[in-house]
Amino acid sequence: METFYRTHCYLVEHTNAPVRRLLMDEINWNDRLIGIKGTRGIGKTTFLLQYAKEKFGTDRSCLYINMNNFYFSDHTIVDFAEQFVNDGGKVLLIDQVFKYPEWSHDLRICYERFPQLKIVFTNSSVMQLEDFPEINDICKLYHIRGFSFREFLNLKTGHSFHPYTLQEILENHQPIADTVLRNTKPLDYFKDYLHHGFYPFFLENRNYSENLVKTMNMMIEVDILLIKQIELKYLTKIKKLLYLVAVDGPVAPNISQLAKEIETSRATVMNYIKYLSEARLINMIYPNGESFPKKPSKLLMHNTNLMYAIYPIKFEKKDVLNTFLLNALSKGHNIYKGDRGSSFSVDEGIRLRIAMEEGETKNNPRYYYAIRNMSVGHGNQIPLWLFGFLY
Incomplete structure (x- = not known):
């Protein structure tokens, strides 16, 4: 546990968010289970650490953890939360919760077993709360934007x-x-x-377009394939679909032609388009009163930066x-x-x-x-x- 506290203190002390996001004041921090979803590279980790810095500093009642840590390959969130609460912990910040199997199940147990504990977690933009009945009735979900x-x-x-x-x-x-x-x-x-x-990483001393292309690939490989449990062999089809949509511009998609181009069914193309939309790579526009699974009237890239990145x-x-x-x-x-x-x-x-x-x-x-x-x-x-x- 001390290792996690040391990491938390270092990260909080070295966090310097360039912009205070409006979401900080829109969230009801009295809720006990709060989810924050957003696209890769949008600043979810910085947001968690900025919250910890603003509200708690290095007070040990708040702790940031990342599910990338190998510790959680052999220990459960529930056991960790119990130890944290026994040590006086009150607010647990869990980053990249989707990296942990059965995360929604364990968060439900924590919610019921530790009423004095507040949990704030980050997740991919493709997360849809209705897909997780274990926490659907107790979680308040927010979206952090670019x-x-x-x-x-x-x-x-x-x-x-x-x-x-x-x-x-x-x-x-x-x-x-x-x-x-x-x-x-x-x-x-x-x-x-x-x-x-x-995207916040324009502040970094790296080539922005190259960084964005890498981020877009990660959105497809992790936020779509991993989370939606799609086999790796379909990666090239989804990437090609995104490219074709971008090349076509903001028009009504020809689903039959797209299906022919990527060698799959019309239904699969529509599902892939939905996943690309959930990953915040494209936007679907419908006439008032219509929605998925109907064909959208128009597809646009999610933001202008993406348009310049696809060459x-x-x-x-x-x-x-x-x-x-x-x-x-x-x-x-x-x-x-x-x-x-x-x-x-x-x-x-x-x-x-x-x-x-x-x-x-x-x-x-x-x-x-x-x-x-x-x-x-x-x-x-x-x-x-x-x-x-x-x-």
Whole structure:
């Protein structure tokens, strides 16, 4: 146990999160079993350690452990938790819990056996709580996202801009933009964000694109194959499917053609598309009222950084901007296929359309226009970058 405490203290003391994530204040920390899921490389470990640092420091009542540790190949979480509680432990932070067999079963036992213990665990983005009936009724699950443009801008400029709701942006975008522009020029940073601002490892002194490609491979190999228990021989099919989807761009997928290309059935292609979506590699867009297992109306990459990482792909600039807008809106909003005049329909019929320049399209008062090369908007013309302030 002392070895785990020493590791915990070292990690907490050397944790320096560049951005305090909003999720820290959105979680109800009074709950006894909290799950945090997110894509590989998104900062789940840093988030756990930042929580420990903020709330406990090196107090021994909180302990971080990682299921990669070989100790847990011969010891159970339940036995470890019992020893921790007997030593006065109150909060157990478990990283990469999916690496441990029967993890949901053991967490249920811990929940019932140690009522004084709180457990916070991280898991892959493909985790669906309904697949784990042992903890479905007692676990509160949260999703940690990549950096928003607001967070990226704060990092680059040293400012502390706060987020706005969609309604605030739609109704008050001009004074909000004015406030930001008094301190910095967001358009100077927007192109960089689209290329390399979503994943925290852009802060590391490594080649970002190469690192992202490795991360994407790990998403498929671990988050899909390992967790979904798919045989390794199907790895190349899933990777090829992702590439074909990326090459095709944001269009309705031709499932029969994709099935022919990767030599599998239509049903398998649809399942693979669902897994890629759960791994946060792509986004599926449906008309309002439809969902999986129906064929999506459109497939987009999950975020713009992924588009630049898959080479060689020729994509339209508007495809990148639509991907950015969809990703920014996807926290807390329902997004559906737009009508012929709009890119997306959001929640209860808010119509949004991308434009590169003001005046590019005929202004229709039924739509809101998200405009790329605009610093300050007016009326229903809104700077696209401002939607990056939604979280």
